[in-house]
Amino acid sequence: MNPSIRKVSAVLGVLMVALFLNLNFVQVVKGSSYRDAPDNSRVLLNEYASPRGQIIVGGSPVAESKATNDELKYLRVYPQGPLYAPVTGFYSITATPSPYLGTEGIEKYEDSVLSGGDSRLFGRRLADILTGRNPRGGNVELTIDAAAQQAAYNAMKDSKGNLRKGAVVAIDPSTGAILAAVSTPSYDPSKLSLHDPSKIDDYYTALTNDPADPLQNRAFNSLYFPGSIFKIVVSAAALKNGVTPDTQVLAPNGYIATTGASVKSCNGDVTNCVENFEGEQCENGKTASLAYALAKSCNTAFAALAVDQLHGQAIADEAKLFGFDPDSQLTIPMGVATSTIGPKSDLVDPGHLAHMAFGQQSVRVSPLEAAMMSAAVANDGTLMTPYLVDRELAPDLSTLSKTKRSEMSQVLSPTLDSELQQMMEGVVTSPEGTAHSAAISGVTVAGKTGTADTGATSASKIQPDAWFTGYAAKNGSAKIAVAVILENAGVNGNEITGGEAAAPVARAVMEAYLKAHP
Amino acid sequence: MTGPIAALRIPTRRNAELLMLLFSVLIVVAAEAAVEATRDGHLSAHLATYAAVPVAIGLVTHLVIRKVAPYADPLLLPIAVLLNGLGLVMIHRLDTGLKQQAAENHESFQAAAPTQVLWTVIGVALFVALIVLIRDHRSLQRYAYTLALVGVIFLLLPAVLPARYSEVNGARIWIRVAGFSIQPGEFAKILLTIFGAAYLVAKRDVLSLAGRRVGFAVRRRFIGFDLPRGRDFGPVLVVWLVCIGVLIRGHDLGTSLLFFGLFIVLLYVTTERVSWVIIGVLLFAVGAYLSYKLFGTVQTRVGVWLHLFDTADPVPKSNTCSPAYVYCNTGYQLRQSLFGLGTGGIFGTGLGGGHPELVPLPATDFIISSFGEETGLFGVVGLLMLYSLFVARGLAAGLAVRDSFGKLLATGLSFLVGLQLFVVVAGVTRLLPETGLTTPFLSYGGSSLLANWVLLALLLRVSDAARRPATTPPPPPQAKATPQPVGVDA
Secondary structure, X not given: OXXXXXXXXXXXXXXXXXXXXXXXXXXXXXXXXXXXXOOOOHHHHHHOOOOOOOEEEOOEEEEEEEEOOOOOOEEEEOOOHHHHHHHHOOOOOOOOOHHHHOOOOHHHHOHHHHHOOOHHHHHHHHHHHXXXXXXXXXXXXXXXXXXXXXXXXXXXXXXXXXEOOEEEEEEOOOOOEEEEEEEEXXXXXXXXXXXXXXXXXXXXXXXXXXXXXXXXXXXXXXXXXXXXXXXXXXXHHHHHOOOOOOOEEEOOOEEEOOOOEEEOOOOOXXXXXXXXXXXXXXXXXXXXXXXXXXXXXXXXXXXXXXXXXXXXXXXXXXXXXXXXXXXXXXXXOOEOOOOEOOOHHHHOOHHHHHHHOOOOOOOEEOXXXXXXXXXXXXXXXXXXXXEOEEEEEOOOOOEEEEOOOOEEEEXXXXXXXXXXXXXXXXXXXXXXXXXXXXXXXXXXXXXXXXXEOOOOEEOOEEOOEEEEEEEEEEOOEEEEEEEEEEXXXXXHHOOOOHHHHHHHHHHHHHHHHHHXXX | OOHHHHHHHOOOOHHHHHHHHHHHXXXXXXXXXXXXXXXXXXXXXXXXXXXXXXXXXXXXXXXXXXXXXXXXXXXXXXXXHHHHHHHHHHHHHHHHHHHHHHHHOOOOOOOOHHHHHHHHHHHHHHHHHHHHHXXXXXHHHHHHHHHHHHHHHHHHHHHHOOHHHHEEOOEEOOXXXXXXXXXXXXXXXXXXXXXXXXXXXXXXXXXXXXXXXEEEEEOOEEEEEEEOOHHHHHHHHHHHHHHHHHHHHOOOHHHHHHHHHHHHHHHHHHHOOHHHHHHHHHHHHXXXXXXXXXXXXXXXHHHHHHOOOOEOOOOOOOOOOOOOEOOOOOOHHHXXXXXXXXXXXXXXXXXXXXXXXXXOOOOOOOHHHHHHHHHHHHHHHHHHHHHHHHHHHHHHHHHHOOEHHHHHXXXXXXXHHHHHHHHHHHHHOOOOOOOOOOOOOOOOOHHHHHHHHHHHHHHHHHHHHHHOOOOOOOOOOOOOOOOOOOOEOO
């Protein structure tokens, strides 16, 4: 009998090996796919089992976890509602909105700290378990200034109190810290972070069906025609190439790019011919100083400058320094839409180049990039890398990391930059300037307006986007750079320029910030 | 050398057993401490309870074995105590999870762990009674037919009783009397193992020698096998058919698979003939095919196994799953088991740190998944090694014992444990269709636990006989009758 008992034991041994191999397959090979299966609620239950850390602005939480009595023990709430949505994102249990969650938001990009899973928090987590304390997530302190953010949001309301479509981004020029990031209309992230999937779905469906697209994060992820604010970049390129603010440049009423000819009117040739905004005359209708051309925002002057003097490559090089870089992998820590001057072919096509010079053609800019343009000029030509997270904090609020400021590029030498600063101050202060409404008494305000033709029309009137980008300096040091865009600002056929619509919003943000930080 | 001196030279290994029991207690206490630290954040009075159980059962059984079975295998008992203790810890841990779940759903909840403690005590009492009463395993041979009759009645009873006395979760394998639920099949398998061993030892010669050759010769080499005589084969077939018929009526696939395996192995070990294995496997294949054709439950289980993650297209309105699995409700348990195992990964979530309560019936059929989720691959493989060791020690007793009945009994009982474990783990890890068996010693359930303590008593008794010096007369059996002559293995 013994030989057959040995064979039986060998068979049992084979069965055990089969179990062992299959367990390896289930727990190791297929482990992560089972773990991440959509109907495996374990990961979700764990995420909600301990309080997630706070997202902090100015010492107060803008996202925090509150204890509940249901299966998911903590509920994510956003006390300020829609105000910080473009910054925080949301924290949703359902899979449906998650593609959106995946594209932006501190909740997503600082998840390892907020959830407590970060390796730097391992020791504290272990101590929490050993001492019987509920493990908690770390906190994230943002660079956002509460006063600037609130002022920007309020200023986006029209006279009836409705939010206009658009965005505001403010940056501290000397550090790159993002002081405000508003996208309107917005949504309430608390309602997307509920524990009831059907309520989330209802709200999410309503948001996606809203023509104003409140889920779109305009501040960082939308690209617009910059219009005349792009003249800051062309001006910088001109200063680098020997043009001074006082240099007289060609400024006719109409300019034909292919021939370089000055004409009284384009007579409908929109491909190669450029006219000033609403056909206005620039100075004497023949030439103007560069400073005058920027202040009055003469399209023909910049088109002629680009085509006859600078040529495409000089503008492209300068734009790259300002951040119009297709290779840029800028993260703040979210990725942001990359601004562009369009295809290389535009640089050699005179008609395209002429339109590029005043921010049309294929030039696209994000509100963040627009703010970076002013910030670079305000900071003596040094562009600081923008960032949103000031500090990562442990649950006990001790500092895990503080973001170090870093230089992104030098757009102009300090000497040339001071010339550009004066030119942009002229936009606000000189008689011909377009941004008088941005002026603040006792403060140096500089900027540039833009009225970008989007092709959108209402009642056969064009509906341009209204831009303003600029900065405020006090006692010789730049405090805040602000960019504002109001989409299709010319409501009901009344065309409104950047100076009329967007500059007052920027002024409100600057005033609020300077008041809070005298 | 004379007897007494030889007897002194063979160590009893009882101190090794005591040391191993100490390890078992330590592991159980550590596991319970981990559960409490994770679940409650502090240690509670429960820890004392769950430490007291392995200490008490370990001490009592150890002292009894020292007295009545001094040469018994020193590892079998510590492994059983460890598994029983770990089972209790996990059942207690699942109670905390299920209690919370019930509170959230506003349902009533009854803790299972205290009941399992009670069953453990009863199981140990039964163990002590058996090992004291049965001083020589060979005495069981005399009651072979009586035990077989009791075993068959145990099997038949639930199938004959009205469903309200016998059906739980769709399987008619219970006897429910006065609030107690007993699964008589658990005991039947041990009784029938004893019968099978006794019967086969008696018929051994005819079964292995007589018969007709089936096959053909190629270059003077015979290819084929020897067919047993019909009248020898008959009784085996009859017992087997009764078992299978009863079990299939009760929708208890796991146990029928167990009986199949058991009969094949007993026949094979008795006769050392592969022909029995081939016949058995063929019968099994036919039985499996027929039951698949005849019974919806079998079709469902095979369907779940093959198409667990398949989704319906188009989605019927009644399908509430997301994604819309074809086996939406019927596959839920196995999917959750796999999710738990996958989430546990290599090292597990830590005891108390996972969500094994998401698997329906986590404490009985799927307790291995609970361990897999919270102790990871390492934990489950550790458990597999414990079981392998248990089975190996049982088989070693079978190899070492001198009488054929003892060999068959030890092999049969060890094989039962090994095969049952295989069927359970293969089921919850989707290696085979899920069949619904308990994990020996670990799972919640009185019948299963009691039966396994009985099984342990018999194995220890055989192992004691195996190592007891030949010259030392066995302790006098309780029964007045002298042992009958038994077949001796050459």
